[in-house]
Amino acid sequence: MTRIFLILALILGAAQVWAQEQPDPRLIRAADDVALAYVVTGDPEVDETSEAGLRGISQVLAARTTVEPGEPIGLDLDRDDLSLLTFLYWPVTDGQPSPSPQAYVRLNHFLRSGGMILFDTRDGDIAGLGGPDGAAALKRLAAPLDIPPLAPVPRDHVLTRTFYLLQDFPGRYQGRDIWAEAPPADAAAAEGVPFRSLNDGVSPVVIGGNSWAEAWAMDENGLPMFSVGSSLDGERQREMAYRFGVNLIMYVMTGNYKSDQVHVPALLDRLRQEEAIR
Amino acid sequence: MNGLSFDPLLPWPLVGAIAVLAVLVMLWSLWRGLRGWFWRGLAGAAAALALAGPALETGMRNMLSDIVILLDDRSASQSLPGRGEQADAAIEELTQQLNALPGTEIRRVTVGDDPDGTLIGTALTRALAAEPQTRIAGIVAVTDGLAHDASALPATAPAPVHVLLTGTPVDWDRRLVIEEAPAYGLIGQPVTIRVRIEDQGAVPPEAAQMPSRLNISVDGQDARSIELPAGVTLDLPVVPEHAGQNVVSIGFDAPEASPPELTDRNNSAAIQIQGVHDRLRVLLVSGEPHPGERTWRNLLKSDANVDLIHFTILRPPDKMDAVPVDELSLIAFPTQELFMERIRDFDLIIFDRYRVRGILLPQYYENIRRYVEEGGAVLVAAGPEMSTVESLNLSPLGAILPVRPTGRIYDEPFLPRLTEDGARHPVTAGLTGAPREGRGDHWGRWLRMSQVIPSPGAQVVMTGANDAPLLILDRVGKGRVALMTSDQVWLWGRGFEGGGPQLELLRRIAHWSMKEPDLEEEALTAEVSGGLTVTITRRTMDRSASPIRITRPDGEVVTLPLAETGPGRFSVRWIAPGPGLYRLTDGKITRVIALGPAAPREFEETVASGAALGPLAEATQGAVLDLSDGIPRLRTVREGRPAHGQGVGGDWIAITPRKAASVSGMTHRPILPPWGWLVLIAGLALAGWLAEGRGWSRRAA
Structure with missing residues (x-):
């Protein structure tokens, strides 16, 4: 308990200091231009891939949708403020150190106030075979987070139709379930589950292992950096990975907008009927 | 023994x-x-x-003395002209006669006013229960007979019950009867109040023929009048215009006749109809997905009373990819239906970072402009697109927007502050954590806004970078327009630098646009607490408030000065002298409040009648007599004998000595x-x- 108070005091103190300072210009850009952010793991190869991947998906978004993100931002969880961000890509590596307790307090606030983290264990090719995979590292990194109960994304999840109609969510690898907040067992969510009622019921985390950054990654010339699958099927899979990226960012920005658009025709019908009655 | x-x-x-x-x-x-x-x-x-x-x-x-219960009705209906003196004389005379009888004691029971009317039954039952049954020799009630608890009257009594009625045979009264009045009504939809005028007693023929002119007003305004003859039921349509109490006052002047009617206090009534909104319909149009979009959704979706229709431009018309349509989940925006045919069904249209990019036709903007002028509401949360060529200001809608962008964007952190008007305006007054002079507290900063020049009549309630207008409120025709020159209110929700009251601010802006009475700048409110205590509050954007003139039910006028209790708030506590309909005005706003029942129960019916007490008198061989025929003599008779009759000197009533002993x-x-x-x-x-x-x-x- 005391530790939590100490941490809170530290954060409040830090906030006081920030109030006087100029915020990090990169983060201002993140707020203004919806820049996507990734967690810096300390593994140069992974970090470069993350950056290239987010740059790639940003370019796809800018080319196809109204969202035009700026340059991706690499984030040091122990140092940087998260409140200006909306989306965080977190590749899971065995070697990355756990963030500090203060960082977890910030992360939990980020999740509670409407931010989203995509955890990528990047082990879609080997996971589930019984060998060493990213599960242990993911457990270590995500355990201190306030994450609601998770379930594999069902076929009718809004994530499957925020922009494109999707059946699965491939990255460089394909075919594994991805996980998001479990749909409520019934209409009334249990007491103490913060996310169902908060933030319009939008899942604060999405977890998978399809190594999306590698599928999205583009170099300066806009060319893919990693091979996906083989030949034409591979290119189709890459296209699907882009579409997943687009859908995911739309889900982060618009929440359940698409799921209640279903009700719009019904609502308009009702208006028409009311007019007829009058 | x-x-x-x-x-x-x-x-x-x-x-x-x-x-x-x-x-x-x-x-x-x-x-x-x-x-x-x-x-x-x-x-x-x-x-x-x-x-x-x-x-x-x-x-x-x-040997024990006999007890005679003397019930003295002093309720308000007994204060009608003549009745008090009649009752005084009768009580005095009876007391003297009873005192002259040996071995007789008087128990005097006085019935006063009760919120439920005159409770003679309760008083009588209680008095009978307090005395030994074998000693009660008689009960004499001096009253107008208008008991409001006839069901509480005992079925019988151990001794004769005599009822001496006050009033005169020429008493008559015309009253207003509310047969049916709804307690709730949807705003803008008529509700029906059913009223009738009723004559009671000996109505003079010239008055019976004469219809009364019924004056109806809602909240002291919008007076109408209708001629209504007695005995005819009228269905009166009334439209609740706003949320909260709509006070409908209905009344007619006392008919001119001789003798005049007993009282005019039952000639009027105040009906309070709680105005409730039908479900609010909000149309949210987002120009592009952005982090702030979900704050609007969180606000509007969490309100169970809002039907939200939300559209986001996910793909602009100028961007294309080679994906077949059946792999896309994009729905065409039913613009024609929404902006041309259905627009009047909406209570509020929100443009969230909307940029003009050829999706909406110019006539749609024209139509939105008309919609606002006819009473609609538009809220614009503008991002940097406002300072570009795609600004809504350059569309036909620009004519009603309360600002003109200069084209400059402040790309720097700034602290949102309340202006002096903002401290007074209900939309922004009292927001938690508002920056205050001499105190360290402040909200979190925002990072970007557009520079604008506000139009002359508009109210700037918040400012941002370089004191440039941040939140501007304006009225256009019958409608309202609110505009924020930054899209970064979501930073408050995220808790950046401590954040701020994001949801509350947005909620208030939205509801102010929809004319919620609690958020009106100029308002006169009266909060009734504890019966007759009224807290009168005048909310105004002016620096001072003129005194309140209160017109009492009897027509007298009281003037009360108001004291400033906060920025833009002036109030006073006042204790009203009695129930009734009070009209408050400060010269600009008029309000009617009803304290207690407008026509108290006591004055619902006023013509004296033995109907309530008659059966009891009959059951005990007692008499119901009019005092206007003279005060009866008192005799004693044996138990079981008739206890009243006509003698040489007029009517007599009797008590039955009980010869009780201990x-x-x-x-x-x-x-x-x-x-x-x-x-x-x-x-x-x-x-x-x-x-x-x-x-x-x-x-x-």
């Missing part, structure tokens, strides 16, 4: 055994032919009797002292002995 009692010296069986023995001895003596058998039997019986200990008991009785003590006296018994038994035994001839007779033999 005289009587014989026994106090046996031995247990009863032994005494009985002795008595049986005595009888056996007597029978044996008889059989043997003894001449003294009678005397011997008697001696045995006397012995048994002596052992039984007979004694005489005598009670001591005190026993205060008891004496216990043995019939004979022990030596007396000894002498008696010995004497009888001796007599038997002598009779058997053992004395003189043997000698004689």
